[in-house]
Amino acid sequence: MKVYQFEYTGMQDTLAVVVLAMLMFVLFVVLGAILYLNIVLTIVLSLSLAFLMFRLLKGKAVRTCTANFNDISVCFEFEKENKTIYFDELTSYKVYYGKNGPILYLNSNVDHFQLFTNSNFCKTDGFILFCEDLLKTLDAFKNTRKPGLIRNHSIFATKSMLYFLILATVIYLGSFLIETNKQKIVIGIVGGFYFLLMWTKYFWERKKPNKTA
Numbered sequence: 001m002k003v004y005q006f007e008y009t010g011m012q013d014t015l016a017v018v019v020l021a022m023l024m025f026v027l028f029v030v031l032g033a034i035l036y037l038n039i040v041l042t043i044v045l046s047l048s049l050a051f052l053m054f055r056l057l058k059g060k061a062v063r064t065c066t067a068n069f070n071d072i073s074v075c076f077e078f079e080k081e082n083k084t085i086y087f088d089e090l091t092s093y094k095v096y097y098g099k100n101g102p103i104l105y106l107n108s109n110v111d112h113f114q115l116f117t118n119s120n121f122c123k124t125d126g127f128i129l130f131c132e133d134l135l136k137t138l139d140a141f142k143n144t145r146k147p148g149l150i151r152n153h154s155i156f157a158t159k160s161m162l163y164f165l166i167l168a169t170v171i172y173l174g175s176f177l178i179e180t181n182k183q184k185i186v187i188g189i190v191g192g193f194y195f196l197l198m199w200t201k202y203f204w205e206r207k208k209p210n211k212t213a
Contacts, residue, residue, distance in 0.1 A: 002133070004067045006126030008117045013061035017054060017121075025050035062122040065115075069134055071141065074106075076115075085113060087141045087149075094152035095131045100124075102131050105152070169199075 025046045032042030066077040073086045085106055094105040101124040103116035117127040135151075142149040 001068050001070060004126065004130040004133075006065060006067070006117070006130055007122035007124075008063050008065055008115055008127060009061050009121045010063060011114075011116070014118055014121060017057045017061050020057060021050045021054040024053045058121045061118075067130055069137060071137065074134060083113075085111075087138065088146060090138075090146075090149055092150040092152050093135075093138050095135055097128075102128055104131055104134070 028046035028049055029042055032039075032046065063079060065079075068075055072088065073084055076083045076085075085108075089108045089110075090106060091109060092105070092107045096103045096105070100119045101117040103114060106113040115127075117124045138149075139151065142151060
């Protein structure tokens, strides 16, 4: 049995750190306005202090976990508690790979377990490796023991996203055609890049196995 050790972040803790950093920025911008300081100097100073606060506090949102799994269950050893999840109790599972790190979802009729990591706060390599290996085991369990178990994917892999993208693209093309030449340049560059990313993401997600609509 392979043992995985990784860092993860708490949702409430990361939110608290970000909010405090933003409040620091706003506070010093307001203070600078009250003291009639130079606007550029005020913004630079406020951003610097907010960034410093973020750097000082972000470690408070980081936790460590030791995990292992076999063919029928996964066990998490957190700093203050342990949690074992049996695969036959699951109704669905998913790993969403966001730009800042993956989020693991293990859902049953009585529990909706989530675990995530954020690259702005901690290292994500260990958790990514754990998620990839766990998905392979869950896929094997689904195929051999529980066909009704659902592997969910990103919303980009659903049929509703296809309909949304088609409608949005039609509206975009219509707006592009009726605007002036100057506005067409802006709409073409910004909108074209945005829809290229959206369609690329859609087809990328649709290629993954075990899609659910």
